[in-house]
Amino acid sequence: MSENGSAPGGLALVEALVNTRDLELGRDALDTAEGRAAFGIEEVGAGELAAVKELRESLRAACLAHAGHPPHDAVTPLGQLLSRAPLLVTVDERDGSARLAAADQGPLLSRVAAAVAEALTDGTWLRLKACELPECHWAYYDRSPAGRRRWCSMSVCGARAKMRRYRAK
Numbered sequence: 001m002s003e004n005g006s007a008p009g010g011l012a013l014v015e016a017l018v019n020t021r022d023l024e025l026g027r028d029a030l031d032t033a034e035g036r037a038a039f040g041i042e043e044v045g046a047g048e049l050a051a052v053k054e055l056r057e058s059l060r061a062a063c064l065a066h067a068g069h070p071p072h073d074a075v076t077p078l079g080q081l082l083s084r085a086p087l088l089v090t091v092d093e094r095d096g097s098a099r100l101a102a103a104d105q106g107p108l109l110s111r112v113a114a115a116v117a118e119a120l121t122d123g124t125w126l127r128l129k130a131c132e133l134p135e136c137h138w139a140y141y142d143r144s145p146a147g148r149r150r151w152c153s154m155s156v157c158g159a160r161a162k163m164r165r166y167r168a169k
Contacts, residue, residue, distance in 0.1 A: 007127075007140075009115070010115025014128060014139070017039065017055070018059050055081055055109060057072075057073060060130055061075045066127070066128060084109060087100045128142075130152075
């Protein structure tokens with residue numbers, strides 16, 4: 001629902017994964033073959049799908065923490081999940097620049113770990129946040145100058161929150 005487009009670089013993958021679950025409508029795109037195909041995981045067993053959903057909810061909890069909010073559910077710590085993903089240090093032979101990359105492009109966990117590592121090194125990881133409204137918690141990339149954006153959409157979630165505050169008065 002974000003108003004400013006998707007996150008930069010590999011964070012777009014993380015943002016898209018978090019946003020596969022619509023808390024307000026109770027829908028989960030990962031429950032459909034089409035939703036899983038967007039992440040290259042069309043053919044997964046029940047155990048693998050549960051692991052992907054666990055990763056998604058741990059990423060959501062990290063996005064909530066970036067926005068200063070407590071976790072939405074009890075989740076496995078993200079660091080514990082990402083520690084299972086093999087990463088490689090790659091060095092560009094032309095300019096000598098180095099970066100972390102997924103050891104295997106197949107597993108979603110490795111691609112997410114590489115995206116998080118890239119975002120850490122370029123300083124964008126803490127800008128990936130989750131909307132503060134409990135019925136939303138949609139991931140968005142905070143492009144505001146001060147980095148203090150609170151909602152995925154000012155016109156929807158921001159307006160709802162402000163209306164609730166107004167009515168409470």
